[in-house]
Structures are given as structure tokens and as C-alpha cells.
Amino acid sequence: MSDLSDPTTPKPLPQHIAIIMDGNRRWAKKRFMPAALGHAAGAKRVRDIVRACAHKGVPHLSLFAFSTENWRRPEEEVSSLMGLFMTYLQQEVNDMNANGVRLRLVGDRSRFSTAMQELMHRAEAQTAGNSHITLTVCANYGGRWDMVQAAQAWQKANPGQDLQSLTEEALASHLSTADAPEVDLLIRTGGESRISNFMLWQAAYAEMYFTDDLWPDFSAERLQQAMDWYVLRDRRFGSSAPL
Incomplete structure (x- = not known):
């Protein structure tokens, strides 16, 4: 076992980073822009963060794109988000495939249109053989929903x-x-x-990093700061001494 108190010992990287991408609407409001442009700016930021994680050797990145509660937002905003999501899948999947990104889309797909569901399926199938990094996009997802559907799947x-x-x-x-x-x-x-309500089960022992940066401003440098903070944490997993 490596000695984490030794400054010459390489610190373990997180094997799975999950991000709640919050602040798109406030980013737009500060610039007197419609919310849709804030969401578009946030979608562009995703590419930078995926590439940064892949470059740093993080094998799994999960992003909270659309929660089960987000349907409560104004109909116009929801419609704009759905259109942006479809555009993102259409435009980014070839780049993901070329860069070894495996895309997974998790959540309850039943509320999405047939066209959206077909696009999601094709994007996953196209990138299924990639292994550089797995990008999990959580759409119409909730942690409580996930646990309920898992219990139902076990029973079945x-x-x-x-x-x-x-x-x-x-x-x-x-x-x-x-x-x-x-x-x-x-x-x-x-x-x-x-x-x-994001990954309630999966994040039971996660280190929680909260930042005031709005999502469109969360750069690769900010990601590195979060990872630097992470490696200094004393991760005991319930034990009485550092592992």
C-alpha cells in the first residue's frame, strides 16, 4: 500500500467524477441573454471537461444534464433543452468516437420523444467499443428513481x-x-x-466539492483545482485510520 504521507508518492486519482452542472441560467442572466444561450454555453463546456478528464486519466465522468424535477421548468425552456440535447448528440458523437469516448445515457427515457430515444440509442451504439473514457450523461434521471428501478429490476x-x-x-x-x-x-x-437527488447511492462515500463558478465558467483549470483538493482528502471509508 502506498504511503500517502510521503510527498513523493503519487496520489490516487478519482476513478469516477460526477458533476452537477449548475449555473447556466444565471450565467446568461448576468450577460442579459436568454436562458437558452446559457444552456448552449454549458453544452460547449462539456467538451472541454471530457477532454480534460481523459487527458488526466480519469476513466469515468458522469454529468447531470436533466433531472426528473426539471420537467417543472417553463415549457419553453424545457423544449429548448430538448432541442439542445438532440443537437449535442448529433454534433458531438463523431468527435467522441474519434477520441475514444464511450457515451452512456442513463435515466427514464419514456418521456423523451421517439426521435430522441432513437438518437440516444444510435449514439451509444456508435461509441460502445471505445475505452479511453466513459462519459455517462444522466437525463431525466433521479437518484430515487434509480434505486426504485433497480429494486424492480432485481425483483423481475x-x-x-x-x-x-x-x-x-x-x-x-x-x-x-x-x-x-x-x-x-x-x-x-x-x-x-x-x-x-443525483446518484444518491453511488455517491455514498464521495468527496463533495462545491464551487461558486457557474458551469459555463468551470474550466479545465478549475477541474484541476477540484482534483488537487480531492487527493488531499483523508478517505477512510468508515475506518479509524487512513488507508
Whole structure:
């Protein structure tokens, strides 16, 4: 086991970074722009952060793009977000594929249009063989929804078994992110200090990093600051001594 107190010992990188991308609307409002332009600026920032994570050797990045609660926003804004999401998938998937990015889209797809669902399926299929970094985009996603659907999936896979036989490991294997490690570092931009129903199970032992930077301003340099903060954390996972 490496000695983390030794400054010459390489510090472990987070294997899974999850980001709540908050602040697009406020970024636009500060510039007297419509909210749609703030969301567009945020979408452009995604490319920079994916590339930065891949360059730094982070194998898993998850982004909270659209929550189950976001349907409550004004209809015009929701429609704009859906259009932006479709445009993003159409324009970025070839670049992702060329750069070894595996794209996964998790969440309840039933509320999306048929065209959107088909586009999501094609984007995942096109990048399925890539292994440089896995980008998980959470759309119409909620942590509570994920746990409920995991329990339902377990019950379907184990008909007739009593609920008492359900274990943490069994439930985790049916989560929408079951093929990814648990979240090591959860970042929220925009100045809020809550996780807003995002990856409640997966982030049980995540280090929480909150920044006032609005998402369109969250640069690769800001990401590095968060990672520098992370490696200084004393991650004990419930034990009484540093690992």
C-alpha cells in the first residue's frame, strides 16, 4: 500500500467524477441573454471537461444534464433543452468516437420523444467499443428513481424470492451505472451546496466539492483545482485510520 504521507508518492486519482452542472441560467442572466444561450454555453463546456478528464486519466465522468424535477421548468425552456440535447448528440458523437469516448445515457427515457430515444440509442451504439473514457450523461434521471428501478429490476430477475434476500450488492448490480465504480469526487458548480437527488447511492462515500463558478465558467483549470483538493482528502471509508 502506498504511503500517502510521503510527498513523493503519487496520489490516487478519482476513478469516477460526477458533476452537477449548475449555473447556466444565471450565467446568461448576468450577460442579459436568454436562458437558452446559457444552456448552449454549458453544452460547449462539456467538451472541454471530457477532454480534460481523459487527458488526466480519469476513466469515468458522469454529468447531470436533466433531472426528473426539471420537467417543472417553463415549457419553453424545457423544449429548448430538448432541442439542445438532440443537437449535442448529433454534433458531438463523431468527435467522441474519434477520441475514444464511450457515451452512456442513463435515466427514464419514456418521456423523451421517439426521435430522441432513437438518437440516444444510435449514439451509444456508435461509441460502445471505445475505452479511453466513459462519459455517462444522466437525463431525466433521479437518484430515487434509480434505486426504485433497480429494486424492480432485481425483483423481475428473481421472481418468487422474498425481499429479505435482497442485498446491497444485488441492488447495486441493477443500478443504471452498475458498470461504473462508485463516485469518488462529486462536484457541483453554481454556488449551491446540495446534491439534488443525483446518484444518491453511488455517491455514498464521495468527496463533495462545491464551487461558486457557474458551469459555463468551470474550466479545465478549475477541474484541476477540484482534483488537487480531492487527493488531499483523508478517505477512510468508515475506518479509524487512513488507508
